[in-house]
Amino acid sequence: MSLRLAITGATGRMPQQVVAIAEERGHEVLPVSRVSERIDGFDAYPANNLAAVLADQRPDGLVDFTAPEGSVDYAAACAEAGVPAVVGTTGFSDEQFESLRRASERTPVLHAPNFSRGVAVLTDLTERATRMLPDHDVELTETHHREKRDAPSGTANALLDAIEGARDPERHGAHADGERVHGREGVAPRRDGDVGVHARRAGDIRGEHEVLFAGDDETLTLTHRAGSRRVFAAGALDAAEWLVGRDAGWYDFAEVLE
Numbered sequence: 188m189s190l191r192l193a194i195t196g197a198t199g200r201m202p203q204q205v206v207a208i209a210e211e212r213g214h215e216v217l218p219v220s221r222v223s224e225r226i227d228g229f230d231a232y233p234a235n236n237l238a239a240v241l242a243d244q245r246p247d248g249l250v251d252f253t254a255p256e257g258s259v260d261y262a263a264a265c266a267e268a269g270v271p272a273v274v275g276t277t278g279f280s281d282e283q284f285e286s287l288r289r290a291s292e293r294t295p296v297l298h299a300p301n302f303s304r305g306v307a308v309l310t311d312l313t314e315r316a317t318r319m320l321p322d323h324d325v326e327l328t329e330t331h332h333r334e335k336r337d338a339p340s341g342t343a344n345a346l347l348d349a350i351e352g353a354r355d356p357e358r359h360g361a362h363a364d365g366e367r368v369h370g371r372e373g374v375a376p377r378r379d380g381d382v383g384v385h386a387r388r389a390g391d392i393r394g395e396h397e398v399l400f401a402g403d404d405e406t407l408t409l410t411h412r413a414g415s416r417r418v419f420a421a422g423a424l425d426a427a428e429w430l431v432g433r434d435a436g437w438y439d440f441a442e443v444l445e
């Protein structure tokens with residue numbers, strides 16, 4: 188299947204990977220950027236007039252890895268033009284996320300904080316371990332490159348949601364009421380059920396997520412490491428290929444992998 192795909196944030200790290208893999212797969216790419224000069228030998232379409240670009244060019248879909256404020260505007264333009272949107276951006280406020288969801292009332296929108304298949308498995312295993320180890324303490328650590336803006340990562344937040352969702356108040360007892368504790372400093376004893384969250388930023392690390400389950404006599408560590416951004420870009424394009432032709436609505440990456 189060959190698609191015409193608009194790709195926003197064309198100067199960015201993830202968008203450039205998406206462009207490269209889309210071209211490898213034989214898709215036609217319409218790069219969109221806030222920067223108007225030529226990029227790597229092709230002109231980008233202007234991001235500040237995306238609705239008009241979409242109306243004129245009629246792409247089959249749009250793939251967006253930018254920043255929350257950009258993604259909200261781009262999703263609104265997709266809703267106006269009826270263009271399906273795959274959004275990989277993280278770091279949304281609740282209000283921004285609500286805007287994204289509103290766009291899905293008019294066009295298909297698929298958002299995932301992580302398009303790696305390995306992280307989809309990590310999420311499943313984390314839910315399973317949470318259910319099977321109700322008395323273990325849980326701590327989550329994520330590590331990313333020095334340029335990353337948001338913390339904790341979108342993936343870490345999704346893993347925290349998965350842990351909290353898998354806790355059964357009857358089985359987990361006091362453990363079910365813990366809070367997310369972001370780092371610790373000073374006198375900071377662990378309270379039953381808290382989930383410690385640790386965000387490290389260093390070098391060009393592509394993305395690592397580790398969930399530690401620790402009991403009195405054993406520990407279990409589930410770790411995912413991304414070796415390159417290609418894995419995220421490939422997953423996002425799998426999602427775009429799956430999303431085109433669907434009804435307006437809100438979709439997630441797990442549905443693509445079913």
Ligand SMILES: NC(=O)C1=CN([C@@H]2O[C@H](COP(=O)(O)OP(=O)(O)OC[C@H]3O[C@@H](n4cnc5c(N)ncnc54)[C@H](OP(=O)(O)O)[C@@H]3O)[C@@H](O)[C@H]2O)C=CC1
Binds near residue numbers: 196201252276278419
């Ligand atoms: N879901 C997933 O699997 C993954 C998600 N991500 C997320 O993707 C996003 C982008 O990451 P990354 O590629 O590293 O970031 P980059 O900063 O390298 O690229 C993002 C691009 O978005 C555009 N942009 C930046 N700020 C704005 C803004 N305020 N409004 C509109 N456009 C903007 C710029 O492109 P231009 O100026 O050309 O328009 C920029 O180059 C982040 O939120 C990151 O967390 C990252 C990896 C995997």
Ligand SMILES: O=C(O)C1=N[C@H](C(=O)O)C[C@H](O)C1
Binds near residue numbers: 331332335336339393
């Ligand atoms: O900014 C990144 O690089 C990444 N962001 C995503 C996140 O916030 O979870 C996914 C991946 O870990 C890389």
